Amino acid sequence: MMKSHLIFIGAPGSGKGTQAGKFVADKSFKHISTGDLLRAEIAKQSALGLEVKKVMDEGKLVSDDLVIRLLQANVDLAAHQYIFDGYPRNLSQAQTLDKEVLKGSPSIGVYFEIDVARLVERLTNRRTCGNCGAIYNLISKKPKITGTCDQCGGTDLKQRADDKEDVIKNRLQVFQDTVSPVLKYYQDLGRLIKVDAEQSPDAIFNLISSKV
Numbered sequence: 011m012m013k014s015h016l017i018f019i020g021a022p023g024s025g026k027g028t029q030a031g032k033f034v035a036d037k038s039f040k041h042i043s044t045g046d047l048l049r050a051e052i053a054k055q056s057a058l059g060l061e062v063k064k065v066m067d068e069g070k071l072v073s074d075d076l077v078i079r080l081l082q083a084n085v086d087l088a089a090h091q092y093i094f095d096g097y098p099r100n101l102s103q104a105q106t107l108d109k110e111v112l113k114g115s116p117s118i119g120v121y122f123e124i125d126v127a128r129l130v131e132r133l134t135n136r137r138t139c140g141n142c143g144a145i146y147n148l149i150s151k152k153p154k155i156t157g158t159c160d161q162c163g164g165t166d167l168k169q170r171a172d173d174k175e176d177v178i179k180n181r182l183q184v185f186q187d188t189v190s191p192v193l194k195y196y197q198d199l200g201r202l203i204k205v206d207a208e209q210s211p212d213a214i215f216n217l218i219s220s221k222v
């Protein structure tokens with residue numbers, strides 16, 4: 011069986027970051043985050059990096075074309091198995107990724123399905139330590155002492171502005187609207203698996219592992 015690259019698709023809070031970490035640690039996948047790639051390329055001061063820096067310094071969005079060139083310059087599809095995380099974000103990007111980067115190299119879209127009400131609950135209960143940045147959840151990962159950070163003892167556990175309920179609901183709606191055509195695209199090509207993001211991380215890991 012040919013080894014497949016994985017394209018993780020899931021709303022913020024759906025647990026795809028956790029799975030990406032497990033696949034990197036246990037299966038030697040390489041994790042591709044376009045944000046990280048952009049920063050690394052700028053740090054390298056390559057011609058491409060300077061071009062990216064210019065766009066970002068001007069406060070503009072990095073174009074799809076630039077992202078594709080960045081991927082082409084940084085992935086070696088024959089040497090590694092990759093997880094694309096948070097990219098593609100829309101149908102056009104999914105098509106271009108296939109055509110310009112993957113070029114027939116086997117890949118599977120993995121959709122982390124989660125109930126919106128559950129996700130809202132999970133995200134609105136997230137708290138971040140204002141001192142050290144440790145992340146808690148008032149339901150699933152409470153600090154040992156209420157209101158106090160386990161890591162640093164700080165007492166400034168706060169909710170991020172973008173974790174407020176109406177902001178989250180709006181963000182999820184935008185996500186659903188743009189991601190639906192992406193899911194249909196992979197589905198039509200027989201390259202989509204859906205995982206129930208409510209399962210345990212180990213169960214999800216085993217399920218995805220069985221497909222690659």
Ligand SMILES: [Zn+2]
Nearest residue numbers: 139142159162
């Ligand atoms: Zn802290």
